Amino acid sequence: MITTLLLTLAAAQPIPFxxxxxxxxxxxxxxxxxxxxxxxxxxxxxxxxxxSSFGDGTIEFDIALHGHASFAGLLFRAADDNNAELIYVxxxxxxxxxxxxxxxxxxxSEAWQLYSxxxxxxxxxxxxxxxxxxxxxxxxxxxxxxxxRAPEPQLVISDLKRPWARGQVGVWGRFGGVNFANLVVSPAxxxxxxxxxxxxVAPGVISTWELxxxxxxxKVGFDRVPDVLSRPGRSVARLTRGPVLSRAxxxxxxxxxxxxxxxxxxxxxxxxxxxxxxxxVLQADxxx
Numbered sequence: 001m002i003t004t005l006l007l008t009l010a011a012a013q014p015i016p017f018x019x020x021x022x023x024x025x026x027x028x029x030x031x032x033x034x035x036x037x038x039x040x041x042x043x044x045x046x047x048x049x050x051x052s053s054f055g056d057g058t059i060e061f062d063i064a065l066h067g068h069a070s071f072a073g074l075l076f077r078a079a080d081d082n083n084a085e086l087i088y089v090x091x092x093x094x095x096x097x098x099x100x101x102x103x104x105x106x107x108x109s110e111a112w113q114l115y116s117x118x119x120x121x122x123x124x125x126x127x128x129x130x131x132x133x134x135x136x137x138x139x140x141x142x143x144x145x146x147x148x149r150a151p152e153p154q155l156v157i158s159d160l161k162r163p164w165a166r167g168q169v170g171v172w173g174r175f176g177g178v179n180f181a182n183l184v185v186s187p188a189x190x191x192x193x194x195x196x197x198x199x200x201v202a203p204g205v206i207s208t209w210e211l212x213x214x215x216x217x218x219k220v221g222f223d224r225v226p227d228v229l230s231r232p233g234r235s236v237a238r239l240t241r242g243p244v245l246s247r248a249x250x251x252x253x254x255x256x257x258x259x260x261x262x263x264x265x266x267x268x269x270x271x272x273x274x275x276x277x278x279x280x281v282l283q284a285d286x287x288x
Contacts, residue, residue, distance in 0.1 A: 070177020
């Protein structure tokens with residue numbers, strides 16, 4: 001009981017924005033005193049809290065918005081800066097239907113265009129040039145966002161898209177529009193919820209694809225496109241509860257290609273005549 005109480009009290013303290021606790025991905029993060037509070041300013045990037053592990057619970061923080069078109073938010077359950085749940089504000093859209101936004105990040109894709117409307121966007125007043133409190137409450141596959149100490153959540157998310165997992169917490173900014181202060185992370189001692197039962201794909205929805213080799217459309221005549229597409233491709237499927245991200249498959253293929261190139265160079269330096277390795281590299285070069 002005493003241990004639990006101490007942990008709870010420790011978790012309730014604001015986390016300082018010092019370099020020893022945070023990993024910056026991007027550029028332009030600066031510690032400063034702003035509006036009489038120690039804070040972190042982010043120009044373009046993500047700052048991840050090292051050794052954080054958050055699944056369910058509450059995250060609270062203060063933001064000071066500067067007023068120009070920009071975006072500022074929080075990553076949670078982050079596997080890394082490219083794979084996380086993300087909530088953010090658009091100060092230039094204060095009081096509008098999309099002032100608040102939820103989107104999952106899959107392989108770095110901020111697919112906010114696909115996640116819009118109830119459960120993804122909501123209106124909220126976003127005052128400028130003063131500290132605004134934001135509270136995020138997460139449980140299972142749902143979350144609620146309270147802005148400026150509102151008694152009721154402005155944004156209610158009933159279907160977080162990524163699989164449930166504990167992950168890092170991070171602050172996120174685009175176009176230098178925000179300072180962050182008073183971040184408090186209070187994880188709840190919960191276990192993973194039951195796995196979701198995926199709804200069957202509705203008739204007519206395309207969920208599996210054949211991803212063609214890469215080709216330069218400017219150099220291939222329209223009458224030759226079918227020939228290009230007849231080369232060996234790759235079958236891909238949508239991510240669980242997410243979109244098909246062709247660049248993720250391409251990145252994996254390019255990484256595989258680079259690995260095979262390195263292996264081939266090593267073989268050549270050692271005098272190996274492994275033609276199969278060279279052929280694999282040639283094939284990867286053509287299709288990656």
